[in-house]
Amino acid sequence: MGLLLITRFTIQEAFHRWLLLAMLLLNILLLAVFALMLNAAYSNQLAHAPSQSNPQLFLLEFDLIISILSVWAAYLLSGAMTIVLSINMTSGEIEGGTFSVIVSKPLHRAEIIFGKWLGFALILCVYTAMLFFTFLGLIYWRTGYFPENALAALGMLELSTLVLLALTTLGSTLFPTLVNGAIVIMLFIGAPLASFVQLISTTPGATAQNISTIVNLVIPTDALWHGASYYLIPSFLYSILQQRGVLSDLNTPFTSIQPLSPALFTWAILYCIVLPIIGVIRFQRRDL
Amino acid sequence: MSDDSRLPAVEIQGLRKVYQQIIAVDDISLVTYRGEAFGFLGPNGAGKSTVVKILTGLVAPTKGTVRVLGQPVNHVQIRRQVGYLPEFPSFHRWLKARDFLEFHGRLFGLKRTMLEKRIGEVLARVGLAGRENQKLSTFSKGMLQRIGLAQAIINKPDLVILDELVSGLDPVGQRDMRELLRELKAEGTSIFLNSHLLADVEAICDRVAIINQGRILKVGAPAELFDKKKVLEVRVDHVSEELLSRLHTVALDIQHGDDDPCYLLIEIERDEQAADIADIIHAYGARLYTLAPRQVSLEQIFFQTIDALA
Numbered sequence: 385m386g387l388l389l390i391t392r393f394t395i396q397e398a399f400h401r402w403l404l405l406a407m408l409l410l411n412i413l414l415l416a417v418f419a420l421m422l423n424a425a426y427s428n429q430l431a432h433a434p435s436q437s438n439p440q441l442f443l444l445e446f447d448l449i450i451s452i453l454s455v456w457a458a459y460l461l462s463g464a465m466t467i468v469l470s471i472n473m474t475s476g477e478i479e480g481g482t483f484s485v486i487v488s489k490p491l492h493r494a495e496i497i498f499g500k501w502l503g504f505a506l507i508l509c510v511y512t513a514m515l516f517f518t519f520l521g522l523i524y525w526r527t528g529y530f531p532e533n534a535l536a537a538l539g540m541l542e543l544s545t546l547v548l549l550a551l552t553t554l555g556s557t558l559f560p561t562l563v564n565g566a567i568v569i570m571l572f573i574g575a576p577l578a579s580f581v582q583l584i585s586t587t588p589g590a591t592a593q594n595i596s597t598i599v600n601l602v603i604p605t606d607a608l609w610h611g612a613s614y615y616l617i618p619s620f621l622y623s624i625l626q627q628r629g630v631l632s633d634l635n636t637p638f639t640s641i642q643p644l645s646p647a648l649f650t651w652a653i654l655y656c657i658v659l660p661i662i663g664v665i666r667f668q669r670r671d672l
Numbered sequence: 673m674s675d676d677s678r679l680p681a682v683e684i685q686g687l688r689k690v691y692q693q694i695i696a697v698d699d700i701s702l703v704t705y706r707g708e709a710f711g712f713l714g715p716n717g718a719g720k721s722t723v724v725k726i727l728t729g730l731v732a733p734t735k736g737t738v739r740v741l742g743q744p745v746n747h748v749q750i751r752r753q754v755g756y757l758p759e760f761p762s763f764h765r766w767l768k769a770r771d772f773l774e775f776h777g778r779l780f781g782l783k784r785t786m787l788e789k790r791i792g793e794v795l796a797r798v799g800l801a802g803r804e805n806q807k808l809s810t811f812s813k814g815m816l817q818r819i820g821l822a823q824a825i826i827n828k829p830d831l832v833i834l835d836e837l838v839s840g841l842d843p844v845g846q847r848d849m850r851e852l853l854r855e856l857k858a859e860g861t862s863i864f865l866n867s868h869l870l871a872d873v874e875a876i877c878d879r880v881a882i883i884n885q886g887r888i889l890k891v892g893a894p895a896e897l898f899d900k901k902k903v904l905e906v907r908v909d910h911v912s913e914e915l916l917s918r919l920h921t922v923a924l925d926i927q928h929g930d931d932d933p934c935y936l937l938i939e940i941e942r943d944e945q946a947a948d949i950a951d952i953i954h955a956y957g958a959r960l961y962t963l964a965p966r967q968v969s970l971e972q973i974f975f976q977t978i979d980a981l982a
Binding site: 385386389393397400401480481482484485486487488489490491492669671672 | 691725728729730731732748749750751752754756757758760761762763764766775776778779780781820823824
């Protein structure tokens with residue numbers, strides 16, 4: 385009961401903060417610009433489509449690139465929103481002194497943290513889904529292309545959002561807001577570096593692989609993005625590229641030719657569960 | 673007081689709190705009773721707020737046991753019967769007064785119909801009737817203090833814990849809050865009042881504990897606790913050794929006040945000895961210009977007591 389009260393309160397509070405409103409307005413603006421650019425780019429693509437060779441494959445390449453880039457933008461925006469919205473989840477309340485009259489009420493401290501976590505998780509998951517479907521919806525409206533495994537890709541993005549939320553939840557019980565923000569931003573931005581290093585090293589050895597694994601364990605968001613990108617590419621394309629022996633061309637810092645490994649998927653789920661629990665344990669022992 | 677007035681409201685045994693290496697509270701033990709208004713008095717930094725935070729579960733003790741209304745302080749359900757107002761209340765200021773009280777009422781487990789009734793009652797009680805739809809961000813410091821007290825009593829608590837109640841209130845607000853606390857006490861609510869203002873505890877509390885540097889120096893009724901000396905201000909036309917010698921037969925102590933040799937501060941044991949002082953002066957042949965009890969501020973008494981006990 386207390387947990388749901390805190391969840392509802394967290395959602396109410398988020399909508400009363402100018403931050404969420406400002407982010408939503410900027411997103412609408414961004415999507416409008418994206419729609420205009422997409423329209424112009426696709427018209428241009430249609431005009432330059434080769435008449436003799438396979439024009440559909442030519443257009444599919446465009447559809448694919450624009451889908452991956454727009455979902456990548458959704459991933460980044462969702463990550464940014466997660467950080468901005470939840471970075472002061474606990475630390476802000478402690479620093480502001482607003483917890484004194486809440487923690488002294490008849491509810492467990494765990495209810496407060498999990499309640500806030502749930503509130504943010506609901507907001508952020510809805511936000512991520514809205515972004516995801518708006519981007520892909522616009523692409524579908526203009527090009528008629530919609531990834532066959534879009535829901536699986538969305539699942540990866542949602543999991544990535546929850547991973548980041550788990551990190552801010554824990555950090556918010558351990559550090560002041562500014563420190564937590566610095567740590568989470570550095571990790572989120574730094575996570576793709578392992579992918580870049582792997583790409584530029586011509587013969588990726590065990591060391592590069594180990595570093596990549598460690599980075600993915602510390603912050604699995606980039607691995608989850610790669611998992612999402614796998615589902616954005618149509619399965620028949622994998623077959624065609626494999627037959628032609630150029631499948632590895634799809635292995636870029638932004639895309640992956642393999643789904644997320646079950647081990648990493650399990651780790652990401654554990655990450656989402658364990659980090660908030662550690663945060664709760666820390667908060668339960670903390671003097672306010 | 674109610675029938676269960678000898679049941680404990682707050683029981684503290686061997687309480688100690690150390691922050692890093694700083695001892696905030698050092699081996700405190702005390703008991704307050706149901707229906708009693710108990711004052712916790714001490715200068716800033718004495719450890720008062722730490723004790724209050726331990727009582728409300730915000731801070732964990734390093735050592736010792738604390739029970740509130742018969743239950744350990746970490747017993748969640750007992751908190752349904754406890755109201756708390758912190759020293760510098762900070763609230764979610766985007767809320768309207770009604771929404772704020774509704775949220776806190778729900779945290780106490782109050783149902784909708786009860787909440788509706790209680791919100792109106794407590795707002796009226798703290799002098800904020802008609803402010804239901806006003807946002808807390810537009811409230812003055814005193815109004816925030818009032819709404820803070822409203823959330824502390826919305827659940828009709830058996831025990832109210834208040835940390836520096838009147839800080840931020842103007843004189844009218846202070847009077848209103850003291851009156852409200854007296855009403856709560858008359859209704860049988862136990863009160864634990866943390867304050868550095870003697871006027872608060874004298875006006876409201878049955879018993880007072882004086883705390884300084886993390887230790888309780890004395891516990892008792894306010895009237896007993898402060899050693900109020902009876903001092904007379906006396907001004908005569910001239911003073912001699914003989915007059916002083918005669919006055920000493922009655923006075924406990926005589927001191928010269930200010931720079932005027934004819935102005936004396938005479939400490940006596942009983943009020944009626946003032947007449948003896950006047951007789952001695954007349955008998956000596958001096959002219960008596962002033963004979964009046966000296967007004968000592970409560971703060972002066974408090975610090976004299978602290979100095980004496982320390």
